[in-house]
Amino acid sequence: MSKIDVHIHAFPDKLMNAIYSWFRREGWNVPYDGWSADKIFDYPKQRGFDQFLVLLYVHKKGMAAELNTWLYEQAKARPEIVPIGCVHHEDDVAKETEKCLGELGFAGMKLHCQVQNVKMSDERLYPFYETLIKYNKPVIVHAGTAPSDHTGTVGVKYFAEVMERYPNLRVQVAHLGMNETEEFLRLAEELPGVMFDTAALEAKSMSADFPPPEQFKEWIERLPDRMMYGSDLPLLNGTAAEIQEHFESLDLQPAVQEALFAGNAKRFWGI
Secondary structure (H helix, E strand, C coil), X not given: CCCEEEEXXXXXXXXXXXXHHHHHHCCCCCCCCCCCXXXXXXXXXXXXXXXXXXXXXXXXXXXXXXXXXXXXXXXXXXXXXXXXXXXXXXXXXXXXXXXXXXXXXXXXXXXXXXXXXXXXXXXXXXXXXXXXXXHXXXXXXXXXXXXXXXXXXXXXXXXXXXXXXXCCCCEEEHHHHCCCHHHHHXXXXXXXXXXXXXXXCCHHHCCCCCCCHHHHHHHHHHCCCXXXXXXXXXXXXXXXXXXXXHXXXXXXXXXXXXXXXXXXXXXXXXX
């Protein structure tokens, strides 16, 4: 069975090392601390993955254009990479999104509300969503409150406001929307363009109230055509292998497991 990981991060070495340093200061014990982009890109194949989405994000204005160009060059050299661009809300979001989706041919975009310290419903992002809809391309959003809501910028209420305004927006909700998964799933039942990924869903990377395996199984079987496997490599307290093994061991029906690990991603991302 082919496999696709829809949630991996990589950055140029200087920025990647700064991100590792931030996680260390926050008390995380990242098993992949110090891994370069090349080492990150080599790893999925070792775990049986044929393709993977590489997600960028930015914490300040003026960074996105250079990062997007860097990812474009990486994807040219490695056809297994599906590039996902980034914008900062204080930049010209429509212009950068047009460049990514048009000139660079990216599959979609990434928005990290906590890192950027911006609510998903911020009006400065409206041209971003409108450009995504124009191109019929998805956005990946860290919209839930897990592992902690330290900025006050995340939560299902901000997601709901955006989807009410832009019901045709195609969204991959990262981390299964934790810690508000039930609320996100209820909204998704009325929004066919909303999908979910499993990134970082292991106990050491999430909150103390980590759900048992049977809860994940129930969520996946409730909306089996909306779930996609993602690891969050390399920004984890645990390991990507633990996440993969966790979801491979849920005793899902073969068709549901195939959809989780490849089929849904192929359909949603057109890969």
